[in-house]
Amino acid sequence: MHLDPYADAVTAAPVRFLYRLNPLAKLLAPVPAMVLLVFVRDAATPLAFLLLSYAMLLIGVSFTRLLALVLLLALPLGALAIGLGFSLWIDPSRVDQSVVVWQLGSWTLYGGAVLVGLATGLRIAAIVGLALIAGLSTTGPDLVRATVQQLRVPYRIGYTALAAFRFVPRFGHELEVIRQAHRVRGAHGGRGPFAAVARWSGYIVPLLAGAIRHAERVALAMDARAFGAHPDRTERHIVPFRTRDVVFIVLFVAASGAIFWFWFPWGLG
Incomplete structure (x- = not known):
């Protein structure tokens, strides 16, 4: 609820x-x-x-x-x-x-x-x-939403920031999936500071690839809904x-x- x-x-x-x-x-x-x-x-x-x-x-x-x-x-x-x-x-x-x-x-x-x-x-x-x-x-x-509704920040900027804000928990979930995949494949790299650096370097590329794919899906969805085609939009949640x-x-x-x-x-x- x-x-x-x-x-x-x-x-x-x-x-x-x-x-x-x-x-x-x-x-x-x-x-x-x-x-x-x-x-x-x-x-x-x-x-x-x-x-x-x-x-x-x-x-x-x-x-x-x-x-x-x-x-x-x-x-x-x-x-x-x-x-x-x-x-x-x-x-x-x-x-x-x-x-x-x-x-x-x-x-x-x-x-x-x-x-x-x-x-x-x-x-x-x-x-x-x-x-x-x-x-x-x-x-x-x-x-x-408050900055868009009260401060008249263009909703293209405001909701782009909101989409970026939504990326944060998704990145955490994808990072955990990548870690589990590395453990299953035995690529955890041992212990020590150098092993930690090696592990994180192995996380970066798939994490960036997932971010690019997610950003592309969001952009396509916004284009399909004509986001930004009009100067104003109807707000679902009013603050x-x-x-x-x-x-x-x-x-x-x-x-x-x-x-x-x-x-x-x-x-x-």
């Missing part, structure tokens, strides 16, 4: 609210915050945006074990690792007035360097979290831009502005 997240609430099964928003609204709303986060230097501002993105994802998307693992472990640990890495590269003369955290011979790690590195890690994590709001609740086909999308953008930008109003002036130092 196909679930249309943009159908009316009376006829559609209950879905989280982010799935019901237009993809362009979810992409546009976090952009001002993501741009301005590049210029802040404190830790409080990116932390606030990271918490905001977590709250949006918590109430707006359906959680899986993998998503929970990414949000609760991978993203925080990645931010911590990036922060510690940056703290090791800070010029000690800039932070030598702060407390000493660790000293190894003539090398000293200052608390100021740790704070700068932590702020950098939080900044990157906040940008990733804001990007996940749209990334985890939007499909590639819906994004293409509307509604009042709720405007409200979401306004509220998100307002929340972002409030966060910057409280912390941005102190984040430039």
Whole structure:
């Protein structure tokens, strides 16, 4: 059964609210915050945006074990690792007035360097979290349809990109078929890095041949349906831009502005 997240609430099964928003609204709303986060230097501002993105994802998307693992472990640990890495590269003369955290011979790690590195890690994590709001609740086909319907991107370009997007899972399936064929014929090539390179070189030619055949079939099918012969086309799946999308953008930008109003002036130092 196909679930249309943009159908009316009376006829559609209950879905989280982010799935019901237009993809362009979810992409546009976090952009001002993501741009301005590049210029802040404190830790409080990116932390606030990271918490905001977590709250949006918590109430707006359906959680899986993998998503929970990414949000609760991978993203925080990645931010911590990036922060510690940056703290090791800070010029000690800039932070030598702060407390000493660790000293190894003539090398000293200052608390100021740790704070700068932590702020950098939080900044990157906040940008990733804001990007996940749209990334985890939007499909590639819906994004293409929205750009064609709302941004007036020529459907020849949009649906060509959609066809290319459909190639990705097909390539994965064909690659697995080629691997199985090589195993059956005993052409797996042994172990080690050189054997891996030899195996992948054997995959490339049949994979490219399959891609060319598939592209040819798609092109013939599009020509048979007179694709591109008319300036406009009738859409089967409508991705509307509604009042709720405007409200979401306004509220998100307002929340972002409030966060910057409280912390941005102190984040430039």
